[in-house]
Amino acid sequence: MAQPSPNPSMDQKRDDRGNVSDSYETLKSDITKLSQSVKTAATEKIGDAAGNVQETIQRQVGVVETQFRNHPLQSTMIAAGVGLVVGLLISR
Numbered sequence: 001m002a003q004p005s006p007n008p009s010m011d012q013k014r015d016d017r018g019n020v021s022d023s024y025e026t027l028k029s030d031i032t033k034l035s036q037s038v039k040t041a042a043t044e045k046i047g048d049a050a051g052n053v054q055e056t057i058q059r060q061v062g063v064v065e066t067q068f069r070n071h072p073l074q075s076t077m078i079a080a081g082v083g084l085v086v087g088l089l090i091s092r
Contacts, residue, residue: 068075
């Protein structure tokens, strides 16, 4: 027959340490999995957003090109005016 431990609180402390260690490892694993999930989700969202931005820019470039073709004199005058304003601001 096994003899009881002379100090039962020592056995309890040892068990508690083991439980804490197990809980720590589980928590560490869960945090690692969570960070990977967040990284994957963020990467997908950023990729989607970049694709949307690229599509929008391409559409707007098409609109600007159409305006230049349909109104060349007006477009040239606007570009010259913007250039003049930028030049004046830079020279100050």
